[in-house]
Amino acid sequence: xxxxxxxxxxxxxxxxxxxxxxxxxxxxxxxxxxxxxxxxxxxxxxxxxxxxxxxxxxxxxxxxxxxxxxxxxxxxxxxxxxxxxxxxxxxxxxxxxxxxxxxxxxxxxxxxxxxxxxxxxxxxxxxxxxxxxxxxxxxxxxxxxxxxxxxxxxxxxxxxxxxxxxxxxxxxxxxxxxxxxxxxxxxxxxxxxxxxxxxxxxxxxxxxxxxxxxxxxxxxxxxxxxxxxxxxxxxxxxxxxxxx
Ligand SMILES: NC(=O)c1ccc[n+]([C@@H]2O[C@H](COP(=O)([O-])OP(=O)(O)OC[C@H]3O[C@@H](n4cnc5c(N)ncnc54)[C@H](OP(=O)(O)O)[C@@H]3O)[C@@H](O)[C@H]2O)c1
Numbered sequence: 544x545x546x547x548x549x550x551x552x553x554x555x556x557x558x559x560x561x562x563x564x565x566x567x568x569x570x571x572x573x574x575x576x577x578x579x580x581x582x583x584x585x586x587x588x589x590x591x592x593x594x595x596x597x598x599x600x601x602x603x604x605x606x607x608x609x610x611x612x613x614x615x616x617x618x619x620x621x622x623x624x625x626x627x628x629x630x631x632x633x634x635x636x637x638x639x640x641x642x643x644x645x646x647x648x649x650x651x652x653x654x655x656x657x658x659x660x661x662x663x664x665x666x667x668x669x670x671x672x673x674x675x676x677x678x679x680x681x682x683x684x685x686x687x688x689x690x691x692x693x694x695x696x697x698x699x700x701x702x703x704x705x706x707x708x709x710x711x712x713x714x715x716x717x718x719x720x721x722x723x724x725x726x727x728x729x730x731x732x733x734x735x736x737x738x739x740x741x742x743x744x745x746x747x748x749x750x751x752x753x754x755x756x757x758x759x760x761x762x763x764x765x766x767x768x769x770x771x772x773x774x775x776x777x778x779x780x781x782x783x784x785x786x787x
């Protein structure tokens with residue numbers, strides 16, 4: 544089996560390491576890539592073809608893991624050459640996923656839950672062809688959601704609804720606790736019901752949100768845009784908090 548990558552960043556490199564096996568050949572291209580990516584590719588055990596078109600033509604599974612803003616253009620450009628499965632792993636909205644489906648014959652919509660460099664990342668997949676990727680379970684936890692392309696993206700958006708809103712509430716309540724000089728006690732009493740790692744996880748979540756507030760705001764706007772038939776009182780409040 545041949546697995547090709549369009550985009551060879553953290554996601555692709557980790558997937559290659561997870562899937563390493565004598566039965567799988569990995570291919571990609573250096574075409575127009577940055578020095579950082581070229582170095583990453585040269586450090587990895589992967590065959591280099593001249594162009595991404597060649598990669599698309601020769602892959603049984605073509606993985607698109609580049610950036611949310613290039614995912615659609617890449618599907619338009621290379622989707623037509625892919626005769627196997629086209630697995631899109633970019634953090635894109637369900638609308639973009641459905642648009643990509645117009646340019647790709649056998650699209651599987653993938654969502655990596657958690658960071659890819661977590662010890663055990665979980666891959667959720669949807670689309671009629673996703674059964675053909677269930678063999679990945681031999682290498683990483685892989686769960687099929689449904690036959691509908693777009694469901695993995697919707698689920699990912701729903702997860703963001705929850706995590707980003709909770710982060711905004713955490714920021715607000717811990718700020719108030721701090722102003723009363725009760726921050727440690729605030730986390731301590733919450734840990735009694737939320738578990739021992741609550742403080743550590745909350746602080747990491749707060750810092751991640753504050754350090755990436757522009758991107759988090761964009762993601763909240765994307766949620767509001769996609770679920771525009773729903774009221775989303777909490778998500779809109781979280782956006783207001785982040786914009787402050
Ligand atoms: N990191 C995670 O834990 C995680 C989890 C879930 C989903 N995702 C999604 O997975 C995708 C990849 O994430 P990542 O963390 O691997 O990103 P990354 O480390 O920034 O790497 C992106 C890679 O894509 C390449 N690329 C960008 N535009 C390209 C194009 N037009 N043609 C070919 N290659 C292109 C980049 O090459 P250059 O350096 O040459 O530009 C780079 O090698 C993103 O859409 C992200 O949202 C990431």
